[in-house]
Amino acid sequence: MDTKPRVVAVGAGLAGMETLFTLRRRLGDRVELALVADRDDFEFRPGTVYVPFGGAEDDLQIPVASPAQRQGITVEHGAVAWVETEPKRLVLTDGRTLDYDFLVLATGAAMRPERVPGLAEHAHLVGSLHQMRELGRTLRRLRDAAVDGSPQHALFLVPPGNCWPGPVYELAFMLETWLRRSRVRDRVCLTFATFEDRYMEALGAGLHPVIGEKFASRGIISHARSVVTEVEPHRVRFADGTAHTFDVLVSTAPHAAAVDYEGLPKDRNGFLLTDAETRRVRRTDAVYAPGDAGDFPVKLGYLSLLQADAVADDIAARIDPASVAEPRRFDPVGLFVLEMLDEAVFARTPLAMTGEPDRSGEGRRVGVSPIWHLGKKTLGAYLPQRFRAGHPVHGGLRQDAVSLGLRGLSKAMSEPVEES
Ligand SMILES: Cc1cc2nc3c(=O)[nH]c(=O)nc-3n(C[C@H](O)[C@H](O)[C@H](O)COP(=O)(O)OP(=O)(O)OC[C@H]3O[C@@H](n4cnc5c(N)ncnc54)[C@H](O)[C@@H]3O)c2cc1C
Numbered sequence: 001m002d003t004k005p006r007v008v009a010v011g012a013g014l015a016g017m018e019t020l021f022t023l024r025r026r027l028g029d030r031v032e033l034a035l036v037a038d039r040d041d042f043e044f045r046p047g048t049v050y051v052p053f054g055g056a057e058d059d060l061q062i063p064v065a066s067p068a069q070r071q072g073i074t075v076e077h078g079a080v081a082w083v084e085t086e087p088k089r090l091v092l093t094d095g096r097t098l099d100y101d102f103l104v105l106a107t108g109a110a111m112r113p114e115r116v117p118g119l120a121e122h123a124h125l126v127g128s129l130h131q132m133r134e135l136g137r138t139l140r141r142l143r144d145a146a147v148d149g150s151p152q153h154a155l156f157l158v159p160p161g162n163c164w165p166g167p168v169y170e171l172a173f174m175l176e177t178w179l180r181r182s183r184v185r186d187r188v189c190l191t192f193a194t195f196e197d198r199y200m201e202a203l204g205a206g207l208h209p210v211i212g213e214k215f216a217s218r219g220i221i222s223h224a225r226s227v228v229t230e231v232e233p234h235r236v237r238f239a240d241g242t243a244h245t246f247d248v249l250v251s252t253a254p255h256a257a258a259v260d261y262e263g264l265p266k267d268r269n270g271f272l273l274t275d276a277e278t279r280r281v282r283r284t285d286a287v288y289a290p291g292d293a294g295d296f297p298v299k300l301g302y303l304s305l306l307q308a309d310a311v312a313d314d315i316a317a318r319i320d321p322a323s324v325a326e327p328r329r330f331d332p333v334g335l336f337v338l339e340m341l342d343e344a345v346f347a348r349t350p351l352a353m354t355g356e357p358d359r360s361g362e363g364r365r366v367g368v369s370p371i372w373h374l375g376k377k378t379l380g381a382y383l384p385q386r387f388r389a390g391h392p393v394h395g396g397l398r399q400d401a402v403s404l405g406l407r408g409l410s411k412a413m414s415e416p417v418e419e420s
Contacts, residue, residue: 004032005319008090009104010080011258012037012064014393015291015304015311016106021392022312024071026323033072034098036090037064038079042387046301047380048129049170049339052136053178059384060129067390080107082262085284102286102315105261105272106308109163109292109299111253116159118231123157123251126167135250139175142248146184155236155246158194159228161254161269163292163299164202165194166336168252169211173340176218190219191244193226193236202298203334203349206366206417210345211338214368257293271295277329278314279307288315298351302335309394337376344372346414367414 007023009016012035020033041061048060068075078092089099111127113120124135142152156172158165172192179185192215198208199215199222208224215222227239237243257270265273265282272289273282279294281287288311289295291304313327332352338345346367386393 004030005101006032006034006099007102007104007315008034008036008098008100009106010036010090011106011108011291011293012039012042013106013108013291013304014301015108015293015308016104017042017064017067017387018305018308018392018394019104019106019288019290019312019315020073021067021071021387021390022309022395023316024073024390025392025395026312026316027319029072030320030323032074034074034076034100035064035068036076036078036080036092036098038077040064040077043129044380044384044387045127045129045167046376047384048132049126049167049174050380051129051132052139052171053174053341054136057129059381062384062388067388070390080105080259083264083287085263085287088286100286102318103288104311104315105259105281105287105289105293106291106304107257107259107293109255109271110258112161112256113251113253115161115254116228116231119159119228119251119253122231122233123249125251125253126171127252135171138248139178142188143179143182143184145247146179146187147182149187151187151189152247153189153191153245154248154250155244156190156192157228157236157249157251158196159251159254160195162195162252163255163297165196165200165252166300166338168192168194168250169200170339171250172220173214173218173338176220177341185219190221191246192220192222193228193238193244194224195227196224198224200338200347202300203336203347204364204417206349206364207345207347210366210368214340214345255292255299259293267295277310279311279330280314296330296332298332298334300334300336303332305393306330306332309392312392337372337379339373339376342373343368343370344376346372346375348414364417365414366417 009020044060081091081093083090089097146152199211200207230237235245260270272294274294279290290307290311292299309328310330313324316323317327334349336347348365
């Protein structure tokens with residue numbers, strides 16, 4: 001190529017930023033990088049679960065402009081309307097067009113509460129920082145009512161079609177700890193209902209007994225295989241004919257792609273169909289979809305980063321084979337720390353390319369400890385710091401130290417588990 005190849009990433013989330021920062025690290029100034037961002041900030045969602053319980057917000061919103069500028073990435077403020085592969089260009093909603101040599105569609109997933117009648121109207125949905133702030137206000141009102149002697153009922157719900165229920169589990173356990181610390185736990189009934197066959201089944205069956213035991217020991221009434229059909233004011237109805245009343249309903253929602261790309265191959269929820277290892281969009285030569293925008297069924301941030309690394313390495317190797325000796329390929333290993341405020345559950349699960357837990361695979365581990373609570377806090381500080389400085393999360397000496405620390409901790413503080 002005579003001029004520098006141009007990579008355009010759409011979406012200033014985990015996957016988009018990690019891809020661009022890695023490309024800069026791999027290729028230096030041999031590539032032109034651009035980011036299409038529909039927001040001024042990058043929102044670090046994993047840290048938002050602390051917000052309803054008074055957690056600081058300082059590190060959760062990272063301005064996109066300064067790290068991008070530091071890395072010589074041009075920021076185009078706007079939203080993508082559609083993309084074309086021949087010629088290679090994308091069109092923004094304000095009519096501007098951008099040419100690309102390689103395109104990274106990292107626009108993530110969106111919640112579709114309207115697929116469950118009444119959910120949007122009557123539930124506290126958990127996704128954004130704004131929603132977490134609102135939930136905090138409601139939970140403080142619930143606690144005040146309990147202090148005043150009025151019994152309360154909080155219901156936590158995971159509806160079918162949801163691709164990542166982790167935060168709802170965390171919020172249920174965190175609320176339990178918070179109420180206990182506020183000495184009003186006995187006045188609040190907590191119920192958890194999920195459509196899943198087993199708790200947190202996205203990360204394998206090994207978590208079900210561990211989480212089930214935690215629900216039981218903390219007095220949280222829990223139901224798996226509870227498929228919501230309708231939400232009314234103060235009542236949720238389920239497919240098996242049962243219903244639960246509530247004062248506060250905390251729920252996630254069915255997921256679909258945030259952007260429905262016309263003309264690109266996608267599944268029925270709009271998630272782009274990709275090659276498993278490189279995350280290149282099928283039937284395209286130069287379009288990639290790392291993270292929640294693609295068809296990997298588990299929408300976990302850690303997996304988004306792994307996919308972004310695979311995308312960046314594939315593009316870097318195509319631009320300059322000498323820039324990356326062994327391009328990383330997407331090897332789906334789910335890693336999650338489920339926060340409870342006083343302790344946390346650590347889970348590491350190798351997943352098959354289908355998103356199913358890999359039944360043959362080794363390396364599945366689960367652990368419960370207060371140390372994991374500190375581990376989640378530490379990781380929550382480390383990741384935003386990296387992005388603020390314009391560095392990829394993966395790669396570099398400090399990441400190696402963090403990975404090594406995590407690996408050591410995981411050996412010491414978790415047990416291998418069998419898939420049943
Ligand atoms: C409350 C909560 C807690 C979570 N906790 C954890 C956790 O502990 N660990 C974990 O690993 N994962 C966690 N996750 C999941 C994790 O946040 C997501 O998997 C991750 O953010 C996905 O990254 P992404 O870059 O693919 O998409 P996103 O982070 O969703 O980024 C997509 C970006 O694209 C932008 N965009 C959308 N449409 C357009 C458009 N038309 N034009 C331009 N830009 C657009 C969006 O504004 C956004 O900036 C949590 C999620 C939530 C909601």
